[in-house]
Amino acid sequence: MDFDLPESAIAVRDGVRAIAGRYDQAYWDRCDADKRWPEEVWRDLVEGGWTALAIPEEYGGGGQGLLELAVALESLAAGGAGGAASFLYLLTPAFGGLTIARHGTEEQRAEFLPRIAAGELDTCFAITEPDAGSNAINIATRAVRDGDHFVVHGQKIWISGVERADFMVLVTRTIPAAEARPRVSGFTVLLVDVKEAVADGTLTYRPIPKLGTNTVASSMVFLDGVRVPADRVLGEVDQGFAVLWDILNPERILAAAGGVGSGEMVLEVACAYARERAPFGRPIGANQAVAFPLARIKAQLELARLMTYKAAWLWDRQRPCGAEANIAKLTAAEAAWQAADRAFQTHGGMAYSLEYPVARFFRDARIAKNIPVAEELVLAHIAQHELGLPKSY
Template structure:
């Protein structure tokens, strides 16, 4: 058993760390304060090939895998982004690049993957609805046949990145639940041309005011008979759950990577402050009341990193990784939150000042316990799938 990262991942780790040295906490705090996408970093990542790591070389990518993508996100988060940085790798390299690489037709891959690898084509993902969050089986958004096309109608909520997206991966019902042959039958994943639908007046969205993660807007979205040609279906009509699981597992793994990087960043800041800040004639880090909680977070972060790398490794090998992806997400999200919270306590009253990045990391890390899936649902999955306990729902 070899716990050393493969050479490809080590090269990514070194390269992204060097690139992100110019985009530290001050840069991310400015983007957060201005509520703007980190455009300069995005362009640098695209130019350096760091967005196409999991895309085949024939489409302009690096031909690596989800592990390399996860390592890149981890380094970027640790450099200063925190959990907000996960959006840079989730929205397009993850939702778009990884999904199309595995489930896209040759024509879809040829059309979209080169732009995704370069960062010039951007994607977003639409699953959650007002009455169907974690319970995807309750989706009400539906698409009906109209000749060779599908007409998409319904509503989504908490859809991030619509403003920047060229394409949206939208999950909907194509067969009513009453007519479906099974619980997961009758769902499809459609590729929606966002700009075309906006121009036609069939897709509209409204931003949601948020407490954190301000670099990207999250939205309510309405579909009013959005026309989707049949060749824009990902996978097969009515069999979209196969595609959906290959969206959700990488989503959890990449979110976990952001959590591990955030824990690393918060710990680095807290330890640095604890070494320098003196009270009662000695550094506050010499007090076990501060030192022991930080040491415990360090242990949590390392465990989260191991499970995240394992889950990504399994995914790249085409092996089942649902349990590992969920455990990674749970462990890393809690490590990020505990690290940010302990950093807040270490800085004391100064953490409340926007002069430091602690308040930003703290508010951004909290939501990671709820998205992309609430930790209670993760625990329910582990209990039923990992332990074989009876279902509670």
């Protein structure tokens, strides 16, 4: 067993860290406060080729894999971006680039991948609905064939990045859930031209006020007769569940990478404060009550990193990785949250001041325990599929 990162991943880590180092915590605080996409960072990443890592070389990408993409996300988060980093790598590099590279037709790859690699086209992903959150089987957004188009009606919620997306990777039902046999059949994944649908009034959206992660908006999306050409189906009609899992597993793996990087960054901030703060004549970090929780978080982050890399490695080899992706997401989210909580405690009363970035760490870390899948459902999946316990939901 070789636990050394490949040279490609080391180059990614160093290159992305160098970009992250150009932007301090005040920059990320301003982006969050202004609810502004970190455009400067995004352009630096695009120009360096760091967002096109997993796009095949023949389409202008780096020809690498999910492992390198996970390392890039982790490095950006650890370099200062924290929770904001996840969206920079999920929305377009993963939801658009990875999905089209693996499941797109030759025509779709030629149309979309070069533009994604060049930073000329942005994507978002839409699956969650008001009555179908964690239970994707019950989604009700319907796509009905009409000649050489599908006509889509439905509603989505918590769709991040739609306001800046050119195309949406949209999960629909072409067979209603009540009629589908088996229940996982009847899904069709479509590439929706967001700008066109907004212009003709068939797609509208409304941002949801959020506690944190405000560098990107998350919106309610309303689809009222959106017309999608039939040649923009990803995968096969009615058989989109296979495509869906090739979106959800990378999403969990990349979320885990973001958690590991965020946890490392927050831990670094907490330790720096613990080394400097000396109210009783010696640094508070010399006290085991402060030091031991921080040390435990470091151990948790290292374990989460190992599972994240393993899950990405498996996905790149098209091997089953559902358990590993879930475990990586579970452990990384918990470690990142513990890091934010201990950073808050280590800073004492000053953590409550918005002059310090700890409040942002706290807000951004908490949601990772709920998205992209709630930890309770991850535990239920592990209990059923890894331990052989009875199905609980």
